[in-house]
């Protein structure tokens with residue numbers, strides 16, 4: 001039997017957005033999303049497997065992303081939260097590492113400045129950050145403080161003259177091998193509260209070493225950071241970061257971005273698996289003609305659409321004033337769990353070709369593991385939700 005007698009790219013349901021959620025955007029937002037999608041299809045997706053294989057971030061891409069002018073889509077540019085979410089999912093669909101680079105620079109870093117810096121600090125720093133002339137990182141996690149970093153921050157900040165001295169170590173800090181700035185969260189030895197500092201990475205006492213041998217998000221450069229008697233003026237203390245509650249104001253928003261990544265990962269897995277199933281022939285017929293394969297594709301679709309639907313509602317809540325911690329936590333836990341199932345089904349549909357990055361799926365499959373664990377693991381987000389529905393904290 002020859003190739004299928006239909007155009008597999010032009011079926012009404014060739015896309016994982018089965019309920020057409022994208023139609024909820026206004027025309028201006030839809031056009032903008034389509035422009036960025038086109039750009040990603042040309043500039044990112046064809047190169048993404050190569051970048052991932054070599055495990056180095058393509059810094060030459062940064063000025064080209066800057067030309068898109070998309071940093072801070074809601075707060076600065078006035079787009080809806082649904083647009084911001086679908087945009088982030090679209091970046092992820094093209095490549096989860098590039099989306100994570102944006103998630104760190106735009107969400108975690110820019111979000112910290114927008115949320116925790118004084119108006120004077122914002123006026124000085126934000127223009128270059130929005131224009132991506134200065135790239136940032138977010139340093140919270142430590143070698144010995146992961147899920148419990150809220151109460152277990154070991155990096156210290158000590159007053160010295162009119163400034164501060166920072167000492168300690170951070171782990172997993174995305175972009176920090178090449179970023180200009182990194183927001184460092186450190187415990188003030190005077191009052192034991194976690195405070196935030198805008199650290200220039202060229203200062204003496206700052207050292208970032210790239211974490212090698214990763215099996216997920218290989219294009220993102222994560223660093224181990226050591227801070228050794230790093231001296232910083234009080235001007236660089238984020239005036240709105242006075243306890244971990246303040247840090248959490250940033251994480252509440254970025255946790256939703258990671259849930260959007262889980263949507264983008266599933267859209268990508270569905271794209272690749274559906275196309276492969278209609279093109280690949282076995283037993284003289286396309287894989288897609290086998291009932292078991294159709295069932296797997298439909299399971300992938302159901303997971304994707306349910307994740308997307310949940311995120312669309314959360315975007316509405318965010319537009320109406322903000323989602324609560326536990327609402328973000330359930331979204332992160334649920335969508336990443338569905339994502340893990342979806343990418344595993346997709347990997348299986350590609351058979352042996354599902355374990356080589358040449359067919360994209362192996363990269364999508366591997367990247368899912370990082371998305372499942374960062375910005376609050378599945379377990380921690382489950383426990384945050386469990387506390388909200390029982391009134392009992394199962395973790396401290």
Ligand SMILES: Cc1cc2nc3c(=O)[nH]c(=O)nc-3n(C[C@H](O)[C@H](O)[C@H](O)COP(=O)(O)OP(=O)(O)OC[C@H]3O[C@@H](n4cnc5c(N)ncnc54)[C@H](O)[C@@H]3O)c2cc1C
Pocket residue numbers: 104138139140141145146147148171172173174175216217222370373374375376377378379380383394395396
């Ligand atoms: C690719 C990548 C990028 C990252 N980027 C950044 C970044 O830019 N900046 C930053 O600050 N951090 C970053 N992180 C760190 C990330 O947020 C942490 O990995 C995450 O918070 C989990 O911490 P941990 O890895 O130390 O795991 P641990 O906290 O050691 O957890 C290990 C396991 O134990 C479980 N566990 C822990 N406590 C409990 C409990 N009470 N009950 C039940 N189970 C529990 C966890 O769910 C997990 O399964 C990144 C991580 C990765 C992998």
